[in-house]
Amino acid sequence: MEPIPTKWKTKRLIVADLRKEEIHHVQALYEKGSYIHQWDGGTLDEGFVKRCFWEGDLPPGGTKENFRIQVIRMKESEDLVGLLVSYRGYPVAESFYINYLSIDPDYHKQGLGQEVVEGLLNIVKQHEFKEVRANVALKNWGAIRFWTKLGLDTINGIYGDSECGEDRFADIELVKRF
DSSP: OOOOOSEEEOSSEEEEEOOGGGHHHHHHHHHHTGGGHHHHOOOOOTTHHHHHHHTOOOOTTOOGGGEEEEEEEETTTOOEEEEEEEEESOSSTTEEEEEEEEEOGGGTTSSHHHHHHHHHHHHHHHTTOSEEEEEEETTOHHHHHHHHHTTOOEEEEEEEOSSOOTTOOEEEEEEEEO
């Protein structure tokens, strides 16, 4: 399977590979999305963007060449509005995995996330991937609604704590098959 383009566009957005000089600004954007840890039980990763740039955020047995970290900017203003982290070929060669998608909270409710994912799904389908997967915190109802609305509506698995509770966390892996 071919990698997705290093730069691609939607109606209002430009999505392009992260550049070294952008790491600090993109890390700040990533940290604005740290509120998700109330749902996934994680903690803020202060080196996430830098590690992704240099090493990748790889699955077991993964390679950096199949990993991509991209920034999302408004076409007209070039404002940094989001981050997309993905991996091709996991868990099988025909799979495309969306590791992380975040839109700056200041730009929420404008349809930017939907626009990015719709564009990405078109690219992934053109590159002949058979499926797209995303992992979502079970307590993150907004994200579950977001992904299922975009067609990632098959539950492939549930991972994490087996019982519900305030200090218990689990994720669901959602899949869209082409």
